[in-house]
Amino acid sequence: MDSKEKQEGLSRRDFLKMSAAAGVGIAIGASGLGAIMGTGKSSSTKTAANAADADKGDSIPMYGEHQAGIITPQQTYMYIASFRITAGDKANVVRLFRDWTKFSDLSTSGGTMKTGDNPMLPPSDTGETLDLPASSLTVTFGFGPTFFSDAGKDRFGISHLAPRYLKDIPRMARENIDASISGGDVCVQVCAEDQQVAFHAVRNFIRLSTGYATLKWMQEGFISATPGKTPRNLFGFKDGTANGLHDSASGYDDVVWAGKDEPAWLQGGSYMAYRKIRMLLEMWDRTSLTDQEATFGRFKESGAAFGAKGEFDTVDSSKLPDTSHVLLAKESKQSIHRRAYSYTDGVDPRTGNVDAGLLFISYQKNPEEQFIPMLRLMQNKDKLNEYTMHVASALFACPRGLREGQYIGQNILEG
Numbered sequence: 342m343d344s345k346e347k348q349e350g351l352s353r354r355d356f357l358k359m360s361a362a363a364g365v366g367i368a369i370g371a372s373g374l375g376a377i378m379g380t381g382k383s384s385s386t387k388t389a390a391n392a393a394d395a396d397k398g399d400s401i402p403m404y405g406e407h408q409a410g411i412i413t414p415q416q417t418y419m420y421i422a423s424f425r426i427t428a429g430d431k432a433n434v435v436r437l438f439r440d441w442t443k444f445s446d447l448s449t450s451g452g453t454m455k456t457g458d459n460p461m462l463p464p465s466d467t468g469e470t471l472d473l474p475a476s477s478l479t480v481t482f483g484f485g486p487t488f489f490s491d492a493g494k495d496r497f498g499i500s501h502l503a504p505r506y507l508k509d510i511p512r513m514a515r516e517n518i519d520a521s522i523s524g525g526d527v528c529v530q531v532c533a534e535d536q537q538v539a540f541h542a543v544r545n546f547i548r549l550s551t552g553y554a555t556l557k558w559m560q561e562g563f564i565s566a567t568p569g570k571t572p573r574n575l576f577g578f579k580d581g582t583a584n585g586l587h588d589s590a591s592g593y594d595d596v597v598w599a600g601k602d603e604p605a606w607l608q609g610g611s612y613m614a615y616r617k618i619r620m621l622l623e624m625w626d627r628t629s630l631t632d633q634e635a636t637f638g639r640f641k642e643s644g645a646a647f648g649a650k651g652e653f654d655t656v657d658s659s660k661l662p663d664t665s666h667v668l669l670a671k672e673s674k675q676s677i678h679r680r681a682y683s684y685t686d687g688v689d690p691r692t693g694n695v696d697a698g699l700l701f702i703s704y705q706k707n708p709e710e711q712f713i714p715m716l717r718l719m720q721n722k723d724k725l726n727e728y729t730m731h732v733a734s735a736l737f738a739c740p741r742g743l744r745e746g747q748y749i750g751q752n753i754l755e756g
Contacts, residue, residue, distance in 0.1 A: 399474075400477070402449075403449045403743065404742065404743050404744060404745050405742040406609055406741065407609055407741060407742045408610065408739055408740065408741070408742050408743075409480070410479035410480065410530055410532050411597065411611055411678070411680070411704050411739065412593055412597060412678065413479055415532070415564055415680060416478075416479070417536075417563060417565055418534070418535070418561070418562070419530065419531065419539065419564075419682045419700070420532075420539050420540060420542075420543040420559065421528060421529070421700065421702070422531075422543050422556060422558070422559040422560075423524070423525030423527070423528045423556075423557045423735065424527045424528070424529070424550060424555065424557060425526050425555050425557045426553065427555055428553040430497075434497060434553065437549070438751070438754070439748045440549045441546060441550075441748075442743070442749050444545055444549060445480040448470075448480075448538075448541070448542050448545070449475060449479065449480060450475060451475035453466050453468070453470055453471055466545070467548065469540075470538050470541045473537065473538055475538070477532075477533055478531070478533040478538055478539065479530075479533070480531055480542060481529070481532075482529055482740065482749045482750070483527070483528045483530070483613045483737030483739040483740075484507075484526070484737060484750070485507075485525050485526050485735065485737050485738075486503070486509060486524075486736070487524065488527060489503040497754065499753055502604050502753055504599070504607050505602060506612060506707055506708050507612070507737075509524065509734070510708075510712075510713065510734045511713065513717060513731065514720045514721050516720065517731065517732055518731065518733060518734050521558065522557075523558075523734045523735050524734075524735050525737075528735065529546050531546075540561075543559065560617065560684060560700055562681075562682025562700045563682060563684075564682050564683055571644060571652065574681070575620050575683050575699070576625055576633070577633075577641055578637050578644070580699075581679045582644060582653065583676065583679070595676075595706075596677065596678055596705060596711070597704050597706060598706055599612070599706045599738075599741075600706060605752065606753050607738055608741060609742065610740045610742075611706060612704065612706065612712075612736060612738055613703070614677075614701075614712045614735075615701070615702055615733070615735040615737070616701040616716075616733065617700055617701075617732050618732070619696065619698040619731075620698035621694070621730070622695050624728055634647075635662050635724070636665065636666065636724045637666045637667060638661040638662060638665030638667035638668050646660070646661065647661050656671055658671055662724070664723060666719070666724070669715075669719050669723050670715065670719070672718065673715040673718050675712075675714065675715055677703040677712055678703060680702045680704065681700060681702055682700045683699060683700070684698060699729075740752065
């Protein structure tokens with residue numbers, strides 16, 4: 342240990358050795374790993390530039406003003422899981438959320454739980470990340486409408502704390518929503534630069550939920566881009582160009598973070614809109630480049646809108662086809678923060694076609710004003726509808742960030 346580590350106390354390496362010997366239940370309390378080590382930092386201290394250059398060993402602080410995984414630069418891999426709470430009383434919900442918070446604290450810091458003293462019992466960690474670093478892991482929690490009330494019943498005495506705009510996304514034209522893979526009481530979005538690290542996290546959230554919640558649906562996604570470049574979707578077009586328009590503290594306040602018109606626990610949080618969109622790749626791949634570009638209103642290689650030279654040049658609506666994706670997004674006069682991922686689900690046995698597409702995820706402070714009007718406009722007029730099908734839908738309210746010592750949902754359940 343160098344002199345700096347001696348001054349600061351335990352090094353992280355020594356702490357993890359100690360936790361392996363003592364067991365996570367003893368070593369990690371409600372104050373969390375960062376509190377014990379004195380290393381907790383706000384998520385705002387990690388800038389987009391250094392996060393984009395992060396290697397797999399980097400950890401992204403769990404604690405801060407806002408939850409990580411919302412405006413954090415996108416990691417390569419993502420899992421999103423939706424749970425149905427089965428616990429019948431608030432005390433057991435609190436127990437679940439405490440366990441999830443402890444695990445999130447440890448895993449986002451690059452640690453693992455102790456495997457266990459008794460070989461006759463299942464280990465307390467599934468073990469697949471024992472030799473892996475944190476890999477920029479983030480965990481983002483959200484609550485669905487049915488967490489607060491279901492079929493008119495106030496489930497946990499918290500219905501009065503429901504957010505203003507938290508309700509199911511209305512039915513739209515041309516969608517084919519499967520209720521079994523939509524909605525849910527609680528969602529967990531897990532992102533990382535290593536797929537095994539991301540899967541380990543979501544797997545352990547499922548394991549820790551035994552007796553308190555059941556998994557309703559889960560989806561995995563991926564995305565890849567050269568650092569500093571906008572990633573491309575499976576149609577080969579850049580996805581998320583407009584995020585640059587609000588890439589500032591004031592921009593995120595205007596677009597993403599819930600304000601003072603919301604319950605206190607949501608102020609500084611955001612609404613997550615989710616749509617699983619199947620892409621009809623075989624049809625798209627038989628479409629000419631001219632028609633593909635006219636569908637988006639952008640040139641495929643450069644990402645520039647029609648009439649422009651660069652991807653981020655100002656869009657001239659007069660140069661765009663009437664039913665193009667870019668024009669309709671601009672006509673909505675609203676901004677959202679996109680955080681979409683691609684997915685592949687094998688082969689559709691009915692058609693023999695590839696089942697693949699986009700896991701559309703966006704964050705916004707007011708879905709009724711920002712997201713739903715945009716979605717309605719596009720579902721009615723967007724030429725892209727010829728090549729896509731919306732098959733799942735959900736809306737969740739994601740609380741503001743945690744302080745060390747808090748557990749996720751504490752300001753709701755103890756509000």
